[in-house]
Amino acid sequence: MNRKIRVIDSHTGGEPTRVVIDPGWGHFPAGWGERSLAEDLHALRRDHDDLRSICLHEPRGGEVWVGGLLCPPADKTCDFGVIFFNHIGYLGMCGHGTIGLVVTLAHLGRIEPGAVRIDTPVGPVEAVWHGGAEVSVTNVPSRRIAAGVVVEVPGIGQVSGDVVWSGNPFFLVQRHDETITASNVARLTHVALEIRRAVRAAGYEQVDHVELFGPPSTPDRDSKNFVLCPGGAYDRSPCGTGTSAKLACLAADGLLAEGQPWVQESIIGSTFVASYRWADRQQGEVIPTIRGSAYVTAEADLMVAPDDPFPQGISATSGEPG
Numbered sequence: 450m451n452r453k454i455r456v457i458d459s460h461t462g463g464e465p466t467r468v469v470i471d472p473g474w475g476h477f478p479a480g481w482g483e484r485s486l487a488e489d490l491h492a493l494r495r496d497h498d499d500l501r502s503i504c505l506h507e508p509r510g511g512e513v514w515v516g517g518l519l520c521p522p523a524d525k526t527c528d529f530g531v532i533f534f535n536h537i538g539y540l541g542m543c544g545h546g547t548i549g550l551v552v553t554l555a556h557l558g559r560i561e562p563g564a565v566r567i568d569t570p571v572g573p574v575e576a577v578w579h580g581g582a583e584v585s586v587t588n589v590p591s592r593r594i595a596a597g598v599v600v601e602v603p604g605i606g607q608v609s610g611d612v613v614w615s616g617n618p619f620f621l622v623q624r625h626d627e628t629i630t631a632s633n634v635a636r637l638t639h640v641a642l643e644i645r646r647a648v649r650a651a652g653y654e655q656v657d658h659v660e661l662f663g664p665p666s667t668p669d670r671d672s673k674n675f676v677l678c679p680g681g682a683y684d685r686s687p688c689g690t691g692t693s694a695k696l697a698c699l700a701a702d703g704l705l706a707e708g709q710p711w712v713q714e715s716i717i718g719s720t721f722v723a724s725y726r727w728a729d730r731q732q733g734e735v736i737p738t739i740r741g742s743a744y745v746t747a748e749a750d751l752m753v754a755p756d757d758p759f760p761q762g763i764s765a766t767s768g769e770p771g
Contacts, residue, residue: 451752454503457556458747459549462686462719466549466743467510468531469518470557472500482521482530487570489523490532490539499761505536506762509751512536512682515546522568529554530568536764537680541571542616544689544721544739548584551576552743571616582742586689591615591697592734597623600647608644615693615737618655620648622662629663629673631716634683637661641677660691665714673714686741687713687721693737696725701733 455471478496481489493500503509504516515535522530531550533540540546547567554560555578562580566573575587595612598620602608610622627633627640641659648656657679665673676684676691684691692713699705711723725735753760 451754454500454751454753456504456749456751457553457745458749459552459743459745460685461545461548461741461743462715462721463717464545464684464686465514465746466543466546466553467504467514467516468550468553469500469504469516472497472518477521482523484523485570486520486523486530486532486568489520489530490570493518493532494539501534501539502536502761502764503751503753505534506764508759509762510536512680513685515540515543517543517546517550519550524568524573527566527568527573528560529565532570535678535680539570540617540679542569542574542589542690544586544588544616544691544693545684545686545741545743547574547576547586547689548739548741549743551578551584551586552582552745554578556745569616582744583740584743585738585740587736587738588689588693589616590728590734591693591737592732593697593701595653596698596701598648598651598653600644600651602640602643602647605640605643608647610644610648611698612648612653612656613694613697615697616690617658618653619658619660619691619694620644620653620656621660621694621698625661627661627663627675629661629675629716631718634675634716637675637716638677638681638683641675641683642681645677658688658691660688660694662695665712666718670712670714670720672711673716675716683716685715685717686719687715689721689739689741692721692723692739696723696737697733697735700725700727700735
């Protein structure tokens, strides 16, 4: 028999999310929702990683997609749980994906306008569905880990930036000579990959996202960014965890007041409106809130035939099956 995986697709600011509504297991394995969601992520990676590759590897997916498995929450104060993943592995948190998830839940009739609490492997997040496409997400506590890290990047020169935790580990580039425009994506991708290699070689092996900033397209926006994601694709949205990381640095440097809005523009021109409140001023830890829009684009059953020669798809990075 064909295996069927039920998904709802959406995009948030141009960045696609694929929420797995039914993984085709019949029921979740024993223990799910009874331990931490970080432990459930470990079990998913160990025992059911084919779900990730079926959903996001070619020919059913691609490297730009982020997937999210809708699952039972481990934190019983939460309404839903979600584990995010991409074509190469798993994510702690995903801001654009959470906005897409909330709009998906609204599309399915599972929530009403108002607050919803969602469990993730890095802790619970709060979201508000404002009706229609609009969602606000209050992220996990975010803070700068290291400021003014200087690295020498082969072929590019000296680059400085901040290492930040915001649900995912980031390197935010402070000084660079690049032009942040959509027409320059190939160059920006190359530069960000080289910066990431240099940052990891400098001792920050956990960094998997790199973010560069430039002037916005219009005066009513504060900044435009380019975000390199872990698998080498760039974020079409302004990146929820990336914007959270930016807020943590702005707050630590005294450049943005608590509650003051920050309009972050993406490389393709979509925007998030963000602000923060202090969690621990002494430690530089903030609670960011990101507001954006998502739109459902498809409902689908992904099919895996028993004689499919590529049942888990083809990895876009390696060109190998699975």
